[in-house]
Amino acid sequence: MAPTGEHHLLSTEILNRGIEPSGPDAGSITFSVRVRRRLPDFVQSVKLKYVKLGYHYLINHGIYLATVPVVFLLFGVEVRRFDTETLWRMLAGYDLVAVLGLLVVLTFTFTFYFFSRSRSIYLLDFACFKPEDDLKVTKDEFIEQARKSGKFDEESLEFQKRILESSGIGDETYVPKSIMSPEKTSTMKEGRAEASMVIFGALDELFHKTQIRPKDVGVLVVNCSIFNPTPSLSAMIINHYKMRGNILSFNLGGMGCSAGIIAVDLARDMLHSNPNNVAVVVSTEMVAYNWYPGRDRSMLIPNCFFRMGCSAVMMSNRRRDYRRAKYELEHIVRTHKGASDSSFRSIHQEEDAQRFKGLKISRDVIEIGGEAIKTNITTLSPLVLPFSEQFFFFSTLIKRYYTGTDKSEGGTTAAGKSPHLLPPAHEDSPLAHSSSSTKPYIPDYKQAFQHFCIHAASKAALNELQRNLGLSDQNMEASRATLHRFGNTSSSSIWYELAYMEAKGQVNRGDRVWQLAFGSGFKCNSAVWKSVRRIKPPAGNNPWLDCIDQYPM
Structure with a gap:
């Protein structure tokens, strides 16, 4: 999910439809939908069809x-x-x-x-790239260097400064030096240079940790949304490490911040089809190649949030690797809302009036993202929640359905409006009294998971997810710390969060970790891992070791 500043969370009440009059999209339908300051309230808008989808998944995969x-x-x-x-x-x-x-x-x-039966999939280890200190930049330095680059006018600089102040990002994130130069940065040369730095840095550390040779890797999956050269990034890795000729390699592009879990899902499928094998998943994004030098405010937002980062994950289906593994993969649930035109265009790569390329963030991205997250969580719940939580949740949902408050399409009230578009009801208002007896029971996800790795998109997104899911500050600690220390590293952010938990020594044997990522498309994906042993705080090769004592702030 692309970052969103506070000013982009304003509400409008009119839904307009029209036809694009000119330009490359002439004749296509345009949308202007209601924008909310908050995510849709999950309590008021749970859809029964997604609950049924979750139970259908459970029955198909575990009827025995x-x-x-x-x-x-x-x-x-x-x-x-x-x-x-x-x-x-x-x-x-x-x-x-x-x-x-x-x-x-x-x-x-x-x-x-x-x-x-399917073989168990183990996570042997993972690595997160930490750039050199000379690439660190404070928020003030970021704005000052952007001014010196000569690419922005004062209004654009002031706008980015306001975004940074409310972003939740700290003063030690990393950016490529090239983006502050007056020269063009979105070149293949700059993209390849940054890709080599972050990808090889993460992989060198991963191979050192696992002591597995590159030639022993049978499956390679690389995801990078914006930068997709030819030969591909996966081919670049194979060439650099001289991997074997029959390796199954895949390169995923244009799939946004949730692509890390998609890549893990693809690696899992390949491991199920190829026994006694090892897979490597690389998740990254190229900051310089995605740098926007124009004046469109909706396209300036990614400049403020995205920072350098890369993760490399080693997975195995070999039974003998159980003893050395850290985690076992339990579930992956993927949700795609791309059939909706508004969801499809909510985060869109295009060119502005000056022909500068960038990511355009629509004003309704918060509400669209909330719908995708809600769908994914509702589908996941039957797979992970204890029976007591499922009983209360499902019984109250059925009551809500049969009393006419919530239909199978989820969500129409007697007024004919979708409940998640209604304003929150005051406790002593008629709306509050009429719906209080039919509110669905929202499960306590803290009973299903001990650790939460929620994609560090922005401060506003994390605050709203915490409110909707009823999570504590401790549950959100890793996500907020990652956003502050490393910024939004796109698809690799959930691995920096897991590295934070390991550096704190928080992961014990049998603990469940929930990774939740969301991004363009619009997509939301969940992965559930179970720790097979207690993870001791690492003595080295962890990006948090030099600053872990500073968190939580």
Whole structure:
């Protein structure tokens, strides 16, 4: 999800539709939708169809879990009806061939299940790139160097200064030196130079940590949204490390800040299809190549938030790697809202009136992002929540549905308006009294997860997610610290957050980690990891070691 400044969270009440009169999009439908200062209130707008989607996913992937207790229950009831002598007499009366046939069928069934089930996917280790100190820039230095570059007028500089002051970003983030020069930075040369620095830096550290040779890697997935040269970034890595010729390599482009989880999902599918293999996932973004030197305010916002960063993750499906692994992958849930025109254009790469290329952030991105996040979380809930939380949530949701407050399309009230577009009701207003008895029960996600890695898009986005999900400041600590120390590093931010937790020594055996990322498309994706051992604070190779004592601030 692209960062959004406070000034972009203003509300409008009119929904307009029109036709683009001129330009490259002439004749296409344009949208001007209601903009909210907050994310849609999850309490008022839970959609039943996404809850059903979550339970459908659970049934398809774990129906055998429901049959096991039933079989044992029926077997126990039958055994209690007979004593030992009666059972032996019954068995003696059966044909030996029939008994042996039954045993063969049972043996074949359990053998087929054992060999056909998906292999566990382990996360052996990961690395996050930390640039050199000479690339650090404070907020004041950022504005001053932007002024010296001669690319911005005073109004644009003042606008970026206001965004930075409310962004939640600190004074030790990293940017390439080239963006402050008067020369053009979005060149292939600058893009390749930055890519080599961050990608090889992260991979060198990963191979050192895991002691796995590059030639042993069977699957390579690289995601970078904006910079996609030919040959690809994945080919650049293969060439640099002289990887083997039959490696399965993939290069994902244009998929935004949520692409890190998409890349993990692709690596998981490849590992399921290729046993006894190791996969590497690289997530990054090129800051200089995406630098916008124009005056369009909606396209200046990414300049203020995006900073240098890269993560490299080592995954394995080899059973022998269980003992050395840190985490086991439990679930991945992906949500795509691209079928909606407004969602599709909410974060859009285009050129401004001066032909400068950049990312255009629409004014309704907060509401669109909230809808995608809500859909993803609602689908994920049946997979991860304890039974008690699911019972209360589902029962109150059914009550809301049958009382007419919430229909299966989720969300129309008696007034015919979508409830998440309604203003919050005051406690003693008629609206509050009429809906209080039909509010769905919002589960306590702290009972499902011990750690939260929520994409550090902006301070406003983190505040709203904390409010909607009922999370504590401690739950949001890693996300806020990452935004302050490293800025928005796009698809790699969730790994800087996990590195923060490890540096604090917070991850214990059996803990569940929820990674939630969102971005252009509009997409929202979740990954759930379970720690297979206690993660001790690292002695080295962690980007937080020199500053971990400063957090939480």
